[in-house]
Amino acid sequence: GESVGLHLPTLSVQEGDNSIINCAYSNSASDYFIWYKQESGKGPQFIIDIRSNMDKRQGQRVTVLLNKTVKHLSLQIAATQPGDSAVYFCAENKVGNYQLIWGAGTKLIIKP
């Protein structure tokens, strides 16, 4: 079936370095993608989204890149901080569709 998946279940980065979290998707009809951050003991929190008519979108310290040719999504976090430690999920859906398809998540660990 169609799904969203992640290449790396765990990512360790040095504090201050940039982090890149990757996600592959298989549903060619998906045209809206979202990154969520889930800290321990909390619900997922929206970080940033991107539509399929865009290749890149920037937020505060975060950038999402979309490569539709290879169906790949990435989240870049600049100058990673201890507070960035969390599990990061990508999710996709078709504009107007109620149902998000979630990836399994990548755990980001920050090394001091």
Add this chain to the structure above:
Amino acid sequence: DADVTQTPRNRITKTGKRIMLECSQTKGHDRMYWYRQDPGLGLRLIYYSFDVKDINKGEISDGYSVSRQAQAKFSLSLESAIPNQTALYFCATSQWTGGASDTQYFGPGTRLTVL
């Protein structure tokens, strides 16, 4: 105060018991959702509601039922709990903006253990 609240936060119960998880929101959103999260997996949709009179099954609705008592309240019931329903349950809300995909906002979760 949190915009999306869930009660209880933790619950341990026995096989065969009826359990109700409650969700309330103060965001004024019309859409509400119930998800389940298992270790190492993403979220899976159980039920969703676009308004008080609209209830729809999600990906994994078997063994669950819901009630939308008001725009701000959406409860999830397990009629006869079984051990494989042990999981983390999340409620979420969103507001449809007429074409643009709506961002979902999540509650803190309920950790349910069925013995």
